[in-house]
Amino acid sequence: MEHIGDMERLHKVFQLLIEIALGNFSYRIERTDKKDELEALTALINIVAEELQSSFLHLGYVSLQESYMQLVHMVFLLDEDYLVVYMNQDVQRFLRLKEDELIHSPFTNIIHEDSLKVWNEQVVHLSNGKAGETELKLDFKNSKGLKHSEYCKVIIFPEDSHSSARLMIITSNVTNNKTRLENKLKQNILQKIHQPATKNERRKEGKFRLEDIKIIRAIGTYIRHHPEKEISSLRELALNFGINEFKLKRGFKATFGMTVFQFLKNERLKNSHLFVRNTQEPFKRIAYQNGFKNASLFTREFRVRYGYTPSDLRKLSQQ
Known part of the structure; x- marks a missing residue:
């Protein structure tokens, strides 16, 4: 009977992977009280689905405005x-x-x-x-x-x-909303053709090459994958990725809607929230894995961001 139950749980994992492949990121697998490898896989798949959904919304609201x-x-x-x-x-x-x-x-x-x-x-x-x-x-x-x-x-x-x-x-x-985005982009292009920007406008907008944008997005990806890493300064970060510090500062804000350090803090708290809710990892370990110096600082920042503590969230997720 236990083998049949495990097969059913594995089947749900397979079904969720199919939904993710089809672009449906709002489905989740119901958690059980078991603490085996299959349950860890279930938690991981749920986190992946939630991260994908969150990433797409982030890109829609920040990077591709009104898309x-x-x-x-x-x-x-x-x-x-x-x-x-x-x-x-x-x-x-x-x-x-x-x-x-x-x-x-x-x-x-x-x-x-x-x-x-x-x-x-x-x-x-x-x-x-x-x-x-x-x-x-x-x-x-x-x-x-x-x-x-x-x-x-x-x-x-x-x-x-x-x-x-x-x-x-x-x-x-x-x-x-692909059609709306394409129409708006078309209107903007036609407007720029008929009404070229002045020198002051061009100076204000700044110039970002495609290569600069790729580097800025690569920095964002790096921060998402390594929230535990400290960023000592923008100058050092820009140097490591081969981009001008001024372009990094302005380009990152234009691309992600926040500064590098705000983005880092946001990713740390978002990852922590997912792990508190979907795993049984100790809070001290979650804090360390996401770049917080200690559990007390982690709890304080978590409460400021979400309005409740990690303990409150875990109790609720176990009900």
Whole structure:
């Protein structure tokens, strides 16, 4: 029986890798209380998926301004008994379920058990005959055994509405807006052609060669992969990568939306957050691996950034 259970866990890892390959980074594997190599692999795959999702959002919001947009994923209409009476086609794609498996079925059938309490507390009590709406995060479960987290807008219809539906649930996420980016780029190019920049504007914008941009991105990648490494000065960092210190300072801020040292601190805290939530590593070790001098400094910086301590996060992740 244990062998069968391990095969099921390994199958979920395989399914998540397929989703990642298809560009779907919002799926996660539910953790177990086991402490074997397969569980360590599960934690690692979850971290990879979350890092990829975070990296794409970072590039969209910082490096490729306005290249991402909110996209509706799933739409549900529920009746007064919370049975699904309508859903859009994307539901089948995200949850890997057929229409006849969902229509006239309880909405709670597709909600992960971790979110049932949230659903019952924040939504069900709103259905008291009055119209209203709320926002919450729900974990859905698909036919492959993966968790799919979505931010939801829940709209409660009044009882006297001319419809059998009483609730509408709309989920959304962030997606690439390639067409909008291309159109904006085209407009900018045409504008520059017809209205060349003045000497002052060119001096203000600065000049960055393609090679400079590649070096700056390489520095960002290096920091992501080595958050434990200290950066003594921008001059030394620029010298090590063969770029002018002034170009590094301005180019890094233009590319990543923050200074080198802000970026380093951000990566350290982000990595620490992932390891606290997804592993059982001691906080002292996590702090050391991510460049914090001691556990006390790590805890203090963590609380300032997230509003709660590493201990609070680990307790919550173990529930």
